[in-house]
Amino acid sequence: MAGRPVIGQIRVQEVARGDGRRAYTIVRPDGGVCSMPDRFLRRCEGGTDRTYAYVLVDHLRWLESEALTTETVAFPDLERYMAAVGAEYRGPFGKPWREGKRPWGQSMLSTAAACVKGFYIFQGSQGAGREVAEAFKASRLPSRADRKRMFLGHVVTELPANPLAPKRTRRRHPKMPPEGARSRLEETLASARDRMTVTWLADAGFRVGEFCGLHLADLHLREAAGCGECRAPHVHICHREANPNRARAKTKHEWRVEDGVVCGGLIRRVSPAMIHAYFEYMTAEYPADAGHGMLLVQLHGPNAGQPWAPAGVRGMLRRAGIREEMGRIRPHQWRHCSLPVWTARAATRSSPATPAAGRRPRPWRRSTGTRTSTTRCSRPRSRTSGTRHREPSPGLAAGPSPQPGRP
Numbered sequence: 001m002a003g004r005p006v007i008g009q010i011r012v013q014e015v016a017r018g019d020g021r022r023a024y025t026i027v028r029p030d031g032g033v034c035s036m037p038d039r040f041l042r043r044c045e046g047g048t049d050r051t052y053a054y055v056l057v058d059h060l061r062w063l064e065s066e067a068l069t070t071e072t073v074a075f076p077d078l079e080r081y082m083a084a085v086g087a088e089y090r091g092p093f094g095k096p097w098r099e100g101k102r103p104w105g106q107s108m109l110s111t112a113a114a115c116v117k118g119f120y121i122f123q124g125s126q127g128a129g130r131e132v133a134e135a136f137k138a139s140r141l142p143s144r145a146d147r148k149r150m151f152l153g154h155v156v157t158e159l160p161a162n163p164l165a166p167k168r169t170r171r172r173h174p175k176m177p178p179e180g181a182r183s184r185l186e187e188t189l190a191s192a193r194d195r196m197t198v199t200w201l202a203d204a205g206f207r208v209g210e211f212c213g214l215h216l217a218d219l220h221l222r223e224a225a226g227c228g229e230c231r232a233p234h235v236h237i238c239h240r241e242a243n244p245n246r247a248r249a250k251t252k253h254e255w256r257v258e259d260g261v262v263c264g265g266l267i268r269r270v271s272p273a274m275i276h277a278y279f280e281y282m283t284a285e286y287p288a289d290a291g292h293g294m295l296l297v298q299l300h301g302p303n304a305g306q307p308w309a310p311a312g313v314r315g316m317l318r319r320a321g322i323r324e325e326m327g328r329i330r331p332h333q334w335r336h337c338s339l340p341v342w343t344a345r346a347a348t349r350s351s352p353a354t355p356a357a358g359r360r361p362r363p364w365r366r367s368t369g370t371r372t373s374t375t376r377c378s379r380p381r382s383r384t385s386g387t388r389h390r391e392p393s394p395g396l397a398a399g400p401s402p403q404p405g406r407p
Helices: 034-041 049-063 074-083 107-126 128-135 143-149 181-188 190-206 209-210 274-285 310-323 331-345
Strands: 011-016 022-027 137-139 159-161 235-239 253-256 261-264 266-267
Touching: 011 049, 022 034, 022 049, 034 049, 034 107, 034 209, 049 074, 049 107, 107 137, 137 209, 143 253, 181 190, 181 274, 190 209, 190 274, 190 310, 190 331, 209 310, 209 331, 235 253
Parallel strands: none
Antiparallel strands: 011 022, 137 159, 235 266, 253 261
16 A cells, blocks of 8 residues: 555555556455455546545455455444544444554545445445445435535535544644745756746646646647637646556546647636746756657656656655755645635736636625615614715604605
């Protein structure tokens, strides 16, 4: 599971296909394929199959240590497994599991609960372990956040629930990059590629898989590009399974190529600083004989000129942060720093890194203090708020004020 050879245990096996895609399955110590997990992983999308394969192989190893199988396991045993990997559980859960390793956090526990639930529901649909599959058929009331995320959420009465999922906790403040990290790195990094990496991550908030998976055809760095989907300079983030550096975008929006022009995908605007850093990198360091068509390439070593992998971006930022005594810097920290900028400038549509498509906010409307006002305030506003309020005349003090245009 950590890149080391596994001998004598159930393990994850990567399968390379002829078109460049990669699939994942689970094999026994003798090399035979575990049929039920293999059929379950075949139903998962690219990226999800790899994550679920490593979660599922840990679960199968735990079942083997408890002398259980996927057909004989009961739902209380699944609760003990979640407790063994770090979930809260009232009661004994057996011998320690994952000794010498940190327990899984909130996000990983939610992923493991979703994987285990999906696997046992799929197994129940195949005719085995139906009792456990029935235990997962629970429901819950939708929350306010659930209704906002759904189309016609106001008519939804219940949602499927996962009994193994941990309770939702309040998210802590996301980890930001160190203060002044961008300016210091742009001054000290010697490579134009590395400086462009910092600029693009900070301005556009790319995920590292999205950034490393960019092709030159995805970049429309001029106004009124041929795609016709965004007037300003922008980038199309497209999910590709067969990238040679194994970089894949997390979002899987539909995209296509029309007359040699990339259309669709997730569209994100670029800033003038990003365009300047791009041309500096392309004119100074990009190899002229690169035939793969990807944006980022390796500059040194035996694989110079080949696509740059996400692990290389993480390693470059980690070494640069330690060298400048700023601590460990991760690519995802820039994404947390960029999202508030998009939200704050969405009203004026002037942010260089906002998504091209979005809903405009409702215009601000001043209250008039009359019966036709659309505000929630029922009392007339004071003189200091910009709306005049006249005192009633003595002759009309006992009755309602006449409407304009009537005697």
